[in-house]
Amino acid sequence: MSPRCWINGVEQLDITVADRGLQYGDGLFETLAVFDGQCPRFQDHYQRLRAGCDRLGIPLPDETLLLQEVAQAAKGQDKAVIKLILTSGVGGRGYTRPVNPQVTRIVMLHAWPDYPLAYWQNGIAMMLCQTRLGCNPALAGIKHLNRLEQVLARNEWQGNDYAEGLMCDTDGNVIEGTMSNVYLVRDNTLYTPTTDHSGVAGVMRHWILDNAPKLNIDIVETAISVEDIKQADEVILSNSLIGLWPVKAFETCEFQPGPVYWALLKHLLKDYPVVDV
């Protein structure tokens, strides 16, 4: 499927070069799963957009309007991906925003990614990226358009030997995968890096923080080292399209999809059918 795109509600594939999304990465994005013509986690994505707009100081578009534009793109799609971008709109040269920025809304419809079933059943191989994440509380946690660090990290490998790369911050703390959040399990407790100085606070991460306790799994946000990952009972990744993946190989270590992974995945799949395992 060729991607389709709506800009401010009008279907078109082009955008003005003067948009500040292109000029400065002055904006935010969300990646939403479409199942059976619906976006089941729209509210969660909208809440993260709210936090992002607050942080960047750009106006948040009306929820009903955005939902309508997303629904229009999702209509008739059995399984698909919507990438929703908000930018601070069209501006002149220079970093100063217009006095009343008119946010640009971009809704892109993409094909569902074709990951092998084995990724969920047996796990994925994860590499350790050399590219580090900078630390800046002003930008941490939100899903903004300044993604060069992820681009550089993701382009450290080609081919299918690895399905994801693990990124550390400039201090050497584990933060996230290039496109996913990361968790380790020790003694039936989940640990995941904090996102207050670096990284993205994923919508699926939010779901896990909410739902792990309901399954009697404790979850702790904390500092995590590469060594901690290596010594884990289980290593798990999450994002809105994969749901959850277990890691089967990292550096010289091997892992199995474990009970915490399976409990979370089965709970997720009740109303979020990323995969049929």
Next chain:
Amino acid sequence: MSPRCWINGVEQLDITVADRGLQYGDGLFETLAVFDGQCPRFQDHYQRLRAGCDRLGIPLPDETLLLQEVAQAAKGQDKAVIKLILTSGVGGRGYTRPVNPQVTRIVMLHAWPDYPLAYWQNGIAMMLCQTRLGCNPALAGIKHLNRLEQVLARNEWQGNDYAEGLMCDTDGNVIEGTMSNVYLVRDNTLYTPTTDHSGVAGVMRHWILDNAPKLNIDIVETAISVEDIKQADEVILSNSLIGLWPVKAFETCEFQPGPVYWALLKHLLKDYPVVDV
């Protein structure tokens, strides 16, 4: 003057939303001064693009081709600005670049900025921005498209009370202005922050590093604190459009345009007429 724009040599104002410049800020830019139909520092900007393309791992367009496209935009312009953007081109969803990225070349022609003559004669007022710059050697020095930190800093003030804002990194070291490099003078020596962990290595900064010694002014790249700025004999800013500005006010401190500023400015203006002072 309304901006004009050429994309890959063709005059047009629109670009595909699938361009990775918009999707991820995966690219670089340069801001060039046009005087009398010419871009006198094209080579210096091209050298920085070369360094940026190397760092980001994207192909560097041919120099003759770029020069030709810049010259086409500059033709007939008495005094103008060219913003030249290179992106990693059109791609699919996800951080992985196409195997053979086709770089997008964007040449935008803008009006010359209308700064008051007094900025060069008496100096400018500079505020201290709260927004910090993250540190990441992988991205430091080059002029990439991930500019949210500068956008947030520049939007800390409105109006003309300040002409520039000073930015520190997350450790509190002075790095640069939102759109300029910064220098202090003590005992006839220039000091400017290093750009190896944060900040942009400006083309005008490069000129100053080259030319200060020719004027018997020592110049040192080093760590600089806000307190160092306050205790300076002179404080100077530079970029490709302002050339040089002296700072007259910062926090509670006042400065005068001093002998180092005037020597550099007069030397610059011999073949780079940003202003008629």
